[in-house]
Amino acid sequence: MLKSLLIFLLVVYTFNVFCQEESSSQNTEEIFTFVDEEAEYPGGLDRMAQYISRNFRYPTRAIEEGIEGRIFVLFVINKRGKVTKASIEKGLPECPECEEEALRIINGMPKWKPARKNGRKVNCYFRLPLNFALE
Numbered sequence: 273m274l275k276s277l278l279i280f281l282l283v284v285y286t287f288n289v290f291c292q293e294e295s296s297s298q299n300t301e302e303i304f305t306f307v308d309e310e311a312e313y314p315g316g317l318d319r320m321a322q323y324i325s326r327n328f329r330y331p332t333r334a335i336e337e338g339i340e341g342r343i344f345v346l347f348v349i350n351k352r353g354k355v356t357k358a359s360i361e362k363g364l365p366e367c368p369e370c371e372e373e374a375l376r377i378i379n380g381m382p383k384w385k386p387a388r389k390n391g392r393k394v395n396c397y398f399r400l401p402l403n404f405a406l407e
Contacts, residue, residue, distance in 0.1 A: 309388040311349040311396045313381070320381075324402070327377055331369035334404065339367045343374045343402045351393040353383035361399060374402045 313320040333339075347358035358378045363371040378400065387396035 307387045307389045307394060307396065308391075311353075311387040311398060312385040314384065323381065324377055327380060329373060330404065330406070331367065331373055334367050334370050335406065337367075338406060339364065339370065340405050341367075341370070341403075343371060343404065344399055345374050345378050345402060346397060346399050347378050349384045349386055349396045349398055351386050351395055353386045355379060355381045355384070364404065367404075370404050377402065 313323075341364045342362075343360060343364055344362040345358055346361040348356045350356050355378060358375050360371045360374065363374075386393040388394065
């Protein structure tokens with residue numbers, strides 16, 4: 273039991289991308305840990321970094337109190353490339369405003385190129401770390 277739990281946690285926390293495909297014959301969804309083509313932000317990672325830096329607003333209270341840290345946001349890139357189901361996976365409990373800002377940034381992203389598995393578009397989980405650092 274402990275070994276199974278350890279393996280499960282290792283698999284869950286090792287991968288940044290998890291994909292799932294809706295099964296047309298059942299209401300359950302099959303989850304993929306590997307896809308043929310990963311979901312891609314339009315223009316790639318450099319463009320995503322530009323989008324984040326242009327749209328990011330450091331919360332005033334966090335600046336005043338010198339709050340820094342990293343927030344991990346988990347979200348789904350659906351089959352149409354839309355960002356959905358964004359949630360804080362690991363946050364900054366001392367700064368809920370930082371967590372709100374992270375969700376605002378992610379939820380405002382443009383459509384992505386969806387992931388593909390066996391030639392078909394699939395829903396894909398994506399984990400993104402956002403650093404809150406004062407200069």
